[in-house]
Amino acid sequence: MESGIEIVVKQDWTDLDAARRSMAQRLAMSGITHHEVLQAMATVPRHAFVEPALESQAYEDSSLPIGREQTISKPSVVAKMIQALMQKQKKMGRVLEVGTGCGYQAAVLSLLSEEVYSVERIRSLHDIARANLRPFRISNLRLIFDDGIKGIPQAAPFDGIILAAAGLGIPDPLLEQLAIGGKLIAPVAKSDTQQQLLLIERLSSMRYQRTTMDEVFFVPLQSGTI
Numbered sequence: 001m002e003s004g005i006e007i008v009v010k011q012d013w014t015d016l017d018a019a020r021r022s023m024a025q026r027l028a029m030s031g032i033t034h035h036e037v038l039q040a041m042a043t044v045p046r047h048a049f050v051e052p053a054l055e056s057q058a059y060e061d062s063s064l065p066i067g068r069e070q071t072i073s074k075p076s077v078v079a080k081m082i083q084a085l086m087q088k089q090k091k092m093g094r095v096l097e098v099g100t101g102c103g104y105q106a107a108v109l110s111l112l113s114e115e116v117y118s119v120e121r122i123r124s125l126h127d128i129a130r131a132n133l134r135p136f137r138i139s140n141l142r143l144i145f146d147d148g149i150k151g152i153p154q155a156a157p158f159d160g161i162i163l164a165a166a167g168l169g170i171p172d173p174l175l176e177q178l179a180i181g182g183k184l185i186a187p188v189a190k191s192d193t194q195q196q197l198l199l200i201e202r203l204s205s206m207r208y209q210r211t212t213m214d215e216v217f218f219v220p221l222q223s224g225t226i
């Protein structure tokens with residue numbers, strides 16, 4: 001029987017869950033093959049890490065503003081970097097993230113590592129990340145307010161290091177704090193307008209192997225805390 005009543009369900013949690021699953025499917029079709037990475041991308045609710053007005057865009061493949069001229073990274077770039085860091089491992093050991101931002105990538109990393117340390121240099125973003133992450137009660141993630149260029153010597157060595165901001169090179173303390181056999185991935189500026197992803201593996205105490213990956217666009221790595 002035709003009732004004439006049309007029920008329109010607008011953006012609700014169910015829609016966002018479906019949007020997230022379809023984002024993970026798009027990642028799978030665009031070269032992300034690591035099962036656990038896809039699983040983590042399909043699990044972490046990215047919409048919970050952006051402002052309410054941007055929630056409906058949370059599962060598009062774009063970076064979005066998070067305040068203080070910073071952005072939440074693009075899902076495809078987050079997945080690509082973590083996949084490159086993990087290679088065939090199902091789970092990483094101790095991981096350092098430089099540039100917590102709103103905390104999204106830290107949440108993804110926490111599902112794929114034994115322990116995650118994430119450092120942010122802007123106090124207000126560190127506080128926002130803390131608030132965003134609180135409801136998820138993630139026990140293997142530590143958020144630190146500091147300049148990540150120095151790394152975290154007291155927690156080193158790290159099996160994986162991931163930078164969410166682009167410098168002119170890789171800071172020496174981060175190379176020193178990488179475990180032998182560990183990997184680091186970072187965007188590095190090639191010129192004023194061009195950046196490239198670099199993957200570095202520490203082969204021995206003195207030898208590092210570097211692989212150049214795709215061109216990317218990240219906010220700048222800056223020193224000091226504010």
Ligand code: SAH
Nearest residue numbers: 072073099101104105121148164165221222
């Ligand atoms: N990881 C975030 C991306 C945040 S954008 C995500 O999940 O989407 C990059 C962040 O790096 C910014 O918040 C910026 O403030 C921070 N950053 C830049 N230089 C830094 C430094 N030296 N130490 C720590 N954080 C830094």
